[in-house]
Amino acid sequence: MRTVLVGPPGAGKGTQAAFVAKHFSIPQISTGDIFRANVAEQTKLGLEARKYMDAGDLVPDEVTIAMVRDRLAEDDARDGFLLDGFPRTVQQAEVLDDILSDLHAGLDAVLELSVKEDEVVRRLSGRRTCHGCGRNWHVEFDKPVEQGVCDACGGELFRRDDDAPETVRRRLEVYAEQTAPLVEHYADEGRLHRIEATGAVEDVTRRAIEALESVVD
Numbered sequence: 001m002r003t004v005l006v007g008p009p010g011a012g013k014g015t016q017a018a019f020v021a022k023h024f025s026i027p028q029i030s031t032g033d034i035f036r037a038n039v040a041e042q043t044k045l046g047l048e049a050r051k052y053m054d055a056g057d058l059v060p061d062e063v064t065i066a067m068v069r070d071r072l073a074e075d076d077a078r079d080g081f082l083l084d085g086f087p088r089t090v091q092q093a094e095v096l097d098d099i100l101s102d103l104h105a106g107l108d109a110v111l112e113l114s115v116k117e118d119e120v121v122r123r124l125s126g127r128r129t130c131h132g133c134g135r136n137w138h139v140e141f142d143k144p145v146e147q148g149v150c151d152a153c154g155g156e157l158f159r160r161d162d163d164a165p166e167t168v169r170r171r172l173e174v175y176a177e178q179t180a181p182l183v184e185h186y187a188d189e190g191r192l193h194r195i196e197a198t199g200a201v202e203d204v205t206r207r208a209i210e211a212l213e214s215v216v217d
């Protein structure tokens with residue numbers, strides 16, 4: 001299963017990617033997570049990416065594409081992967097097809113998580129992320145037992161810098177300008193599977209898995 005998850009900021013891509021990747025026993029490859037790990041470690045790539053992430057803009061392709069190409073060449077991605085957050089533009093999608101063609105592989109499906117804008121704003125304004133394992137929580141919709149502490153690993157929860165209201169607004173603009181055309185591109189090619197991503201997290205997971213299983217059957 002080689003698949004891509006698309007959807008606006010806060011649609012639940014990271015949340016669902018973890019469950020879906022586990023179900024299909026494939027690695028979850030999140031460009032946002034890779035960038036954030038590099039920011040935390042203050043690598044050269046992280047320092048470069050941070051300028052764009054903090055502004056809510058896309059990190060330039062020359063940085064992003066090389067990073068994804070290297071990651072997809074790793075052994076654990078040979079038989080499948082779930083990409084979360086890449087591609088985000090039509091140009092990145094074309095590069096992905098080239099990378100996969102070099103690896104003698106193809107994309108099985110693109111899954112779009114469909115959520116209305118007012119809902120994603122509510123989700124992002126209450127999101128808390130674990131420093132330890134990266135799991136996402138929500139102060140209202142998905143609370144840990146102890147406030148500020150991850151149930152899964154005991155790690156401390158934090159609010160992402162790019163969840164500040166003005167940065168969220170910019171990220172939504174960037175999505176409309178640069179990623180919405182990508183969704184149309186995949187729809188025109190007949191590769192897009194859209195699911196409703198509101199409701200309980202486990203219901204969305206079930207819809208996502210059913211949609212992907214219908215592709216591989």
Ligand code: AP5
Nearest residue numbers: 009010011012013014015031032053059085123127137138
């Ligand atoms: P990235 O990390 O990919 O951010 P994003 O696409 O904006 O998506 P988010 O991570 O904000 O949201 P999500 O859809 O994963 O939702 P989540 O599951 O957390 O990218 C960050 C930045 O990196 C970009 O802005 C850009 O600068 C850079 N970047 C990354 N990829 C790039 C690329 N390819 N090219 C260039 N630059 C790139 O859920 C959100 C909240 O909702 C959580 O609190 C969660 O608990 C809650 N929630 C989830 N599901 C539900 C539900 N069903 N009901 C209620 N609440 C829910």
